[in-house]
Amino acid sequence: MKNFTYAHPRDIPSALGTVARPGGAFIAGGTTLIDVWKLGAFPASELVDINELSLRGIEASPSGLKLGALERMSDVGSHPDVVKNYPVVSQALLLSASPQIRNMASMGGNLLQRPRSISYRNPDPDQRDGPSRFDAIFGVTPRSAAVHPSDLAVALMVLDASVRMQGPQGERVLKLSEFYQPPQKNLNFFTLAPDELITSLEAAVPFARRSAYVKIRDRASYQFAVVSAAVALDLDGGNIREARVAGGGVGTIPWRFPQVEAALKGQAASLQTFQSAVADIGQGAVTHSQNAFKVELLKRTITRALIQAQEIV
Numbered sequence: 001m002k003n004f005t006y007a008h009p010r011d012i013p014s015a016l017g018t019v020a021r022p023g024g025a026f027i028a029g030g031t032t033l034i035d036v037w038k039l040g041a042f043p044a045s046e047l048v049d050i051n052e053l054s055l056r057g058i059e060a061s062p063s064g065l066k067l068g069a070l071e072r073m074s075d076v077g078s079h080p081d082v083v084k085n086y087p088v089v090s091q092a093l094l095l096s097a098s099p100q101i102r103n104m105a106s107m108g109g110n111l112l113q114r115p116r117s118i119s120y121r122n123p124d125p126d127q128r129d130g131p132s133r134f135d136a137i138f139g140v141t142p143r144s145a146a147v148h149p150s151d152l153a154v155a156l157m158v159l160d161a162s163v164r165m166q167g168p169q170g171e172r173v174l175k176l177s178e179f180y181q182p183p184q185k186n187l188n189f190f191t192l193a194p195d196e197l198i199t200s201l202e203a204a205v206p207f208a209r210r211s212a213y214v215k216i217r218d219r220a221s222y223q224f225a226v227v228s229a230a231v232a233l234d235l236d237g238g239n240i241r242e243a244r245v246a247g248g249g250v251g252t253i254p255w256r257f258p259q260v261e262a263a264l265k266g267q268a269a270s271l272q273t274f275q276s277a278v279a280d281i282g283q284g285a286v287t288h289s290q291n292a293f294k295v296e297l298l299k300r301t302i303t304r305a306l307i308q309a310q311e312i313v
């Protein structure tokens with residue numbers, strides 16, 4: 001039994017004040033925190049339950065997406081406006097975890113979930129993962145090759161989404177591409193101070209209606225991605241005006257592919273275009289004998305997602 005204190009503040013200033021105490025940590029759905037905390041890999045002694053804070057709201061019109069940090073995965077994933085205007089987000093969420101976990105798990109907690117690897121889940125800081133077929137092929141650092149597990153974060157990458165945060169110094173907004181950084185000196189991979197609160201996730205991509213998420217996993221449900229792809233296409237008739245492409249299960253952080261996006265831009269939307277755009281995606285990948293298959297799998301997963309997005313009427 002681990003001793004801890006439990007606070008449930010009613011407003012953001014009290015929550016920020018309480019979490020700033022030694023051992024303070026926010027808890028939302030608790031579906032990740034309790035796991036790692038029980039293992040001893042998350043040194044919290046004061047849990048600050050944020051569920052009574054006003055961090056709700058789902059806005060998903062064609063002109064913009066705004067998700068309160070406490071909205072649950074199931075509510076966002078099945079919201080009619082998200083399904084219609086942001087299919088990539090809805091699909092990524094509904095292909096995640098299990099219905100029970102999705103009912104509990106929040107938007108903010110999802111982005112902050114720890115990788116499912118020994119080094120992130122063992123209290124001994126010297127414990128490292130051995131090479132495995134799940135290892136990342138992009139953003140690998142001497143500190144970690146563990147893949148980032150969030151499906152939602154990959155979907156939000158193609159929407160160029162931002163994270164809104166509130167801390168003792170006030171509010172700040174960071175693009176997801178700045179929020180996540182491959183782990184360098186320690187196992188930290190996001191730009192969030194321990195006493196900062198995520199308040200919402202926001203995006204504005206006018207062509208998000210034509211977007212898709214494809215997830216390849218070892219089992220058809222309740223399983224993390226071996227490889228996944230999120231795409232969004234802006235079509236002008238049969239031509240690609242703009243494309244967004246990101247991958248999951250391949251990076252130590254959600255990984256965007258600007259070179260694939262550039263290769264797609266201005267081309268006819270066809271299988272041949274899609275295959276040729278991903279042909280060199282393995283350049284720069286760090287692979288070993290167990291995870292090298294991910295390069296080919298990634299090409300095929302992105303191609304499938306692009307076809308899926310193209311077929312949206």
Ligand SMILES: Cc1cc2nc3c(=O)[nH]c(=O)nc-3n(C[C@H](O)[C@H](O)[C@H](O)COP(=O)(O)OP(=O)(O)OC[C@H]3O[C@@H](n4cnc5c(N)ncnc54)[C@H](O)[C@@H]3O)c2cc1C
Pocket residue numbers: 025026027028029030031032033034050069070095096097098101104105106107108109110111112113149150151152196197198199222223224225
């Ligand atoms: C068996 C299993 C299978 C899963 N499968 C998948 C999957 O396929 N795909 C996938 O994407 N995910 C999967 N997950 C992960 C799941 O999505 C996360 O556990 C969940 O989204 C975390 O949200 P939460 O609200 O429960 O976070 P919590 O556990 O409450 O918190 C997680 C972390 O975020 C911090 N935190 C929470 N909210 C905030 C906030 N607003 N501001 C600042 N810090 C905050 C907490 O302090 C903690 O460090 C799985 C989890 C389990 C247990």
